[in-house]
Amino acid sequence: MGQVVKVTIDGRPVEVPEGTLIVEAAKRVGVDIPVFCYHPRMKPYGACRQCLTEVERMPKLQIACATPVAEGMVIHTNTDRVLTARKAMLEFTLINHPLDCPICDKGGECDLQDLTFAHAAKLSRFREQKIHREKAVPLGPLVMLDQERCILCQRCIRFQDEVAGDPVLVLKNRGSHEVVDTVEGRVFDDRFSGNTIEMCPVGALTSRPYRFVARPWDLKVAASVCQHCPVGCNTRVSVRAGDVLRLLSRDNDAVDRGWLCDRGRFGYGFVRADERIVAPEADGQRVSWARALEAVDAALRGRGADAAVLGGASLTLEGQYLAARFARDVIGTPHVDHRLGGQRVLAPSSPGVIRDVDDADVVVLMETDPWEAFPVAGLRLRKAAVDRGVPVFSLNATPRGIPVPTLVPLGYRPGGLARVVMALVASLRHEAVEPWLEGTGIDAPALEPLARRLSEPGKALVFWDGRDASAGAIDALVAARGSAVTRVIVPGDEAASRGADVMGLRPDLDTGYRPVERAGMDARGILEAAADGRIDTLLVLGADLFHEFPDPELVERALARCDRVVALSVMRHETARRAHLLLPLAPWLESDGAVMNMEGRVQVIQAATDPADEAVADWAVLARMLGIEVHRARDVRRRIAQAIAELSGDLGGEGRVVGLVPPPAPAAEIAPMPPRPQGGLELLTGRLLEARGIGPEPYLAAVASTLEVRMHPADMAQRGLADGQPVELVAGERRLEATVRPGVGLAEGCAWVGDGARGRRLGSGFGPGVRVEVSALEVLAAGGAR
Amino acid sequence: MGEIEIVLKDALAPGMTRLEGYRAHGGYRALEKAIAMGPKEVQDEVTRSGLRGRGGAGFPTGRKWSFLPNDGRERWLVCNADEGEPGTFKDRYIIEKKPFMLIEGITIAAFAVGAHNAAIYCRGEFLEGIELLEAAIAEARSAGLLGKNILGSGFDLDLWVYRGAGAYICGEESALLESLEGKRGMPRLKPPFPAVAGVYGLPTVVNNVETLATVVAIIEGGAEWYASMGTERSPGTRVFSISGQVRRPGNHEFELGTPLSELIAAAGGLGEGRTLKAVIPGGGSAPILTPDQSDLPMDFESLAKVGSMAGSGGVIVLDDTTCMVRTSLRLLQFFAHESCGKCTPCREGTEWLRKILVRVETGHGREEDLGLLEDVSNNINGNTLCALGDASVGVLLSTLRAFADEYRAHITGGGCPLAPVASMSAAAAGPA
Numbered sequence A: 001m002g003q004v005v006k007v008t009i010d011g012r013p014v015e016v017p018e019g020t021l022i023v024e025a026a027k028r029v030g031v032d033i034p035v036f037c038y039h040p041r042m043k044p045y046g047a048c049r050q051c052l053t054e055v056e057r058m059p060k061l062q063i064a065c066a067t068p069v070a071e072g073m074v075i076h077t078n079t080d081r082v083l084t085a086r087k088a089m090l091e092f093t094l095i096n097h098p099l100d101c102p103i104c105d106k107g108g109e110c111d112l113q114d115l116t117f118a119h120a121a122k123l124s125r126f127r128e129q130k131i132h133r134e135k136a137v138p139l140g141p142l143v144m145l146d147q148e149r150c151i152l153c154q155r156c157i158r159f160q161d162e163v164a165g166d167p168v169l170v171l172k173n174r175g176s177h178e179v180v181d182t183v184e185g186r187v188f189d190d191r192f193s194g195n196t197i198e199m200c201p202v203g204a205l206t207s208r209p210y211r212f213v214a215r216p217w218d219l220k221v222a223a224s225v226c227q228h229c230p231v232g233c234n235t236r237v238s239v240r241a242g243d244v245l246r247l248l249s250r251d252n253d254a255v256d257r258g259w260l261c262d263r264g265r266f267g268y269g270f271v272r273a274d275e276r277i278v279a280p281e282a283d284g285q286r287v288s289w290a291r292a293l294e295a296v297d298a299a300l301r302g303r304g305a306d307a308a309v310l311g312g313a314s315l316t317l318e319g320q321y322l323a324a325r326f327a328r329d330v331i332g333t334p335h336v337d338h339r340l341g342g343q344r345v346l347a348p349s350s351p352g353v354i355r356d357v358d359d360a361d362v363v364v365l366m367e368t369d370p371w372e373a374f375p376v377a378g379l380r381l382r383k384a385a386v387d388r389g390v391p392v393f394s395l396n397a398t399p400r401g402i403p404v405p406t407l408v409p410l411g412y413r414p415g416g417l418a419r420v421v422m423a424l425v426a427s428l429r430h431e432a433v434e435p436w437l438e439g440t441g442i443d444a445p446a447l448e449p450l451a452r453r454l455s456e457p458g459k460a461l462v463f464w465d466g467r468d469a470s471a472g473a474i475d476a477l478v479a480a481r482g483s484a485v486t487r488v489i490v491p492g493d494e495a496a497s498r499g500a501d502v503m504g505l506r507p508d509l510d511t512g513y514r515p516v517e518r519a520g521m522d523a524r525g526i527l528e529a530a531a532d533g534r535i536d537t538l539l540v541l542g543a544d545l546f547h548e549f550p551d552p553e554l555v556e557r558a559l560a561r562c563d564r565v566v567a568l569s570v571m572r573h574e575t576a577r578r579a580h581l582l583l584p585l586a587p588w589l590e591s592d593g594a595v596m597n598m599e600g601r602v603q604v605i606q607a608a609t610d611p612a613d614e615a616v617a618d619w620a621v622l623a624r625m626l627g628i629e630v631h632r633a634r635d636v637r638r639r640i641a642q643a644i645a646e647l648s649g650d651l652g653g654e655g656r657v658v659g660l661v662p663p664p665a666p667a668a669e670i671a672p673m674p675p676r677p678q679g680g681l682e683l684l685t686g687r688l689l690e691a692r693g694i695g696p697e698p699y700l701a702a703v704a705s706t707l708e709v710r711m712h713p714a715d716m717a718q719r720g721l722a723d724g725q726p727v728e729l730v731a732g733e734r735r736l737e738a739t740v741r742p743g744v745g746l747a748e749g750c751a752w753v754g755d756g757a758r759g760r761r762l763g764s765g766f767g768p769g770v771r772v773e774v775s776a777l778e779v780l781a782a783g784g785a786r
Numbered sequence B: 001m002g003e004i005e006i007v008l009k010d011a012l013a014p015g016m017t018r019l020e021g022y023r024a025h026g027g028y029r030a031l032e033k034a035i036a037m038g039p040k041e042v043q044d045e046v047t048r049s050g051l052r053g054r055g056g057a058g059f060p061t062g063r064k065w066s067f068l069p070n071d072g073r074e075r076w077l078v079c080n081a082d083e084g085e086p087g088t089f090k091d092r093y094i095i096e097k098k099p100f101m102l103i104e105g106i107t108i109a110a111f112a113v114g115a116h117n118a119a120i121y122c123r124g125e126f127l128e129g130i131e132l133l134e135a136a137i138a139e140a141r142s143a144g145l146l147g148k149n150i151l152g153s154g155f156d157l158d159l160w161v162y163r164g165a166g167a168y169i170c171g172e173e174s175a176l177l178e179s180l181e182g183k184r185g186m187p188r189l190k191p192p193f194p195a196v197a198g199v200y201g202l203p204t205v206v207n208n209v210e211t212l213a214t215v216v217a218i219i220e221g222g223a224e225w226y227a228s229m230g231t232e233r234s235p236g237t238r239v240f241s242i243s244g245q246v247r248r249p250g251n252h253e254f255e256l257g258t259p260l261s262e263l264i265a266a267a268g269g270l271g272e273g274r275t276l277k278a279v280i281p282g283g284g285s286a287p288i289l290t291p292d293q294s295d296l297p298m299d300f301e302s303l304a305k306v307g308s309m310a311g312s313g314g315v316i317v318l319d320d321t322t323c324m325v326r327t328s329l330r331l332l333q334f335f336a337h338e339s340c341g342k343c344t345p346c347r348e349g350t351e352w353l354r355k356i357l358v359r360v361e362t363g364h365g366r367e368e369d370l371g372l373l374e375d376v377s378n379n380i381n382g383n384t385l386c387a388l389g390d391a392s393v394g395v396l397l398s399t400l401r402a403f404a405d406e407y408r409a410h411i412t413g414g415g416c417p418l419a420p421v422a423s424m425s426a427a428a429a430g431p432a
């Protein structure tokens, strides 16, 4: 690569890097070569033969999708020979195609339909009986297959194999009887399954929620950004008569490369769910906005340190900014915190971007699982591992395993990350490693390959979960690697945690990470104070405290004791139910604005539809609460730009990364490991993707997982537990039923539980480090009692 | 020019399927000689012999070996024993009669190219052949002729048999490699060729059974001796599987370039009172020859010159009782059934052709069908991912040209003038 070659396409000269495929080179001169099996984000496959072109001095027609250009190549895409072949391939593709376009979801936006109109003969010469197949095969909970419409381009199969790393789709039978199916014993429930629907060039794969719902020409489209996790994948939202009917991807090379995960793609049913709050409420009664705002003002204005503000990590950037202003300027309280889940650092001191994956030499996952915390960026990580062999070290991050071939899982006791990282630092400094590892459950030889990798020059990319204890250690690691580049990304607990952080929804720093005069209490401090009666008023910004804060009992006590709870909320979740004053928020699908993702990238979103009933965009609600007049999100952004210059002007197609980081905090002391508990296992937890974002999501109910506990095989053997066996977890007074499976890279003596199966969090009883007993669950004998 | 047994030498001698018997007939002298020569010399010898692959494409074997990149990666040798080409049964014969010659050939070839792993990808239906090969491999291994330090040379080779599962396409080398890796057998996009990225992405040589067996003879007799036979561009001998309407179908080894008529004669000639109608000279994929070409030299270049091909060496002789439409139909039935389905023109086109041919043969043809058959064939030909597509229309296109009247008679006469229509019900039902 690198070298530029000159080629001629249909008489037009063009210079492209050597190795560019003809189909891509042609695009540069505005020549669109028809394709079916080729997909620019996947490897060439050469199956459909639709892209045949003529290359001078090559006797046979060549497939443009797989033939790289070479110096001096002369290519023709519109000679008689090419047009004949193109027409012929379409004729072949159509002979067993049902042509049920009038009732096909894809009709109107179908590659086969479009190419047929553009290039095919008007009449078919096929007079034989078409082969009939199944019209509606449910491949999985979200994807339906029409075998007759399938043109066997295999994009779907290749996506699962090549991109998602879960080869669940296969071909069955041979020749013209071939069909796509799932591999024996599986349903198509991969978390990226929806991408296959979008890339299917015909209407063979359809979305079960969208099937037979709309015709494309009736749809309006808005450009949005998914807010179910902190990646911030770009989406196109299809809307008809105000209803959001589906989400498609919108390729942003810097962020998503055109993929979406199913959590995002199918995460729009909540918009019309019964749990939506559609009007302001006071003490359970619907009230007018004017009355509600009056009441909010009375409850909050000038309350100072008696009031506190929690949440805000799922608002727009504009909403977050105005919320910070409201808290500090109207309420006048220093007690503001968006970090309900316990993350301390959102903008690490050596910040990285998602694209750093592309040229990283080593990736380290620190207690953050790509498949659960940043799925679509995880696909990029997988690609780097598959294509370039980049090693991926996983520190207590992926106990369920992820399909990354270079994964090196390393396990240790809960709470051990800071010491493990300091051991790496010690190794880089040629100091003794062992003292740091004492009691962590991992030894120096196990850590050695990672230590060696980090000692080599080249770029290291760290994904870290941003919890307190390890912050100093991470900074020390960056410093110890000296001139070797180390970049750190902290995927936020919520979609817009990073934005909330930068906008100043934290007790110690205001907008743009400006220090405040007097730091307030953090989330736990606020809730404890509320439970003690030291704080009597809470403003909750779009968060369900019971869901996001790890100790629901404390939330319960705090809410019970507070005089006034004001909540801004999209859904009627537990916290909203407990609020005295409730203001209805329009979620991002109904709101203009900007959002900041996990790398600090600010991207603009368009409202896809009007807010439900009386709901209002978060920034507009806060503007009303502030009593300022703003009509557009952009006006708020202009104000933010006065504090943060990077945000002025047009943000560009890829969005703009705001690399602001907070001033260095004093490193916390790294405590020695507590002794191992006598008997039992120490618990590790990881928040699942399905427990992120706004929910409950009706379309995803069918893919919700069951509660699962992962253990070291030795611990399983000791307890006589077999893979897949139902077990009971007991921690003190509490118990849970789950299925046990061997963990990937878990240390002995540890058990891992996925937090948020079916959207429900585990709560404090099963927090990290808790001692649990796992034992076989007695199964009820058929028909009998236990 | 004429019949001569080199690969088939002593094929029917008693005890040939046991190591002792094979050795008694000079077996393993070539390997000893090869080891004494060294890999480079063996490779040069094979190159100088001019040996061309017997699997179908006739690619020079020495050149193929030289394509392996010298990049330190592990190398593989794969023997293509999938023999699925219609009218071809010579590899099976070699396997069943001289399994040790194949194993010796594989050992020499692996030694020459520096492969320490070799596999025989064997057609699944060759139950007896697979048993024989497995027994022979075990015997060779215990005699120090396979495994570690072969004949004290320091050269190691592991060899095993992989049983195919009944797909013609798995004879195509890249589909074979997919299947060998445990995947669905479908051809890969090329380049990269197996020499660069074969089994598990490693440099791999794929050679046919007969090719590898021939290597033994070349090393034993020398390149000059071997090249003294055959023609300049098709040196040596080859085993022809002669079948069809001959009196004694079977395998016969001839110098390349021997006239077709001699082959037919060796197989006992035609039946009483029959006359020659056509010959498919290189397996079901090869365009037909007509009686006026019965003196054509059977070598790679002569057959290519007349628009056919030497192919797999399967010579199918058809006499005047044979219906050409039905012949085409029978082959299209095969190819439509065996099309792997990966690429559109082959998957859809072969089935379409089959359906049209069923109609024509059963008397439901239309005037425009002849043009359509030709057009559809031409749209497949040259446009598919692998050569199965081209292969599927070889006989059809050539008979449409040479026997246009016979096709037309089916249409105007309402069916086959040569056979009762009723017997076509099986054909009409299509492949299972």
Ligand SMILES: Cc1cc2nc3c(=O)[nH]c(=O)nc-3n(C[C@H](O)[C@H](O)[C@H](O)COP(=O)(O)O)c2cc1C
Residues within 6 Å of the ligand: B052, B053, B054, B055, B056, B057, B058, B059, B061, B064, B080, B081, B082, B083, B084, B085, B168, B169, B170, B171, B172, B173, B174, B206, B207, B208, B209, B211, B212, B386, B387, B388, B391
């Ligand atoms: C559809 C198809 C089927 C083939 N089947 C066989 C086969 O059964 N045996 C074989 O040796 N070669 C077969 N070939 C040729 C192989 O791809 C390959 O060229 C050959 O094994 C190379 O060996 P050689 O160089 O010794 O001839 C087939 C090719 C195609 C396109």
Ligand code: SF4
Residues within 6 Å of the ligand: A149, A150, A151, A152, A153, A154, A155, A156, A157, A180, A196, A199, A200, A201, A202, A204, A205
């Ligand atoms: S289902 Fe769609 S994407 Fe998959 S092979 Fe068929 S046409 Fe292609």
Ligand code: SF4
Residues within 6 Å of the ligand: B169, B186, B187, B338, B339, B340, B341, B342, B343, B344, B346, B347, B384, B385, B386, B387, B388, B389, B390
């Ligand atoms: S030509 Fe036929 S056999 Fe070859 S790849 Fe295409 S479909 Fe498969």
Ligand code: FES
Residues within 6 Å of the ligand: A034, A035, A036, A037, A038, A045, A046, A047, A048, A049, A050, A051, A052, A063, A064, A065, A066
């Ligand atoms: S797009 Fe080129 S072969 Fe399918």
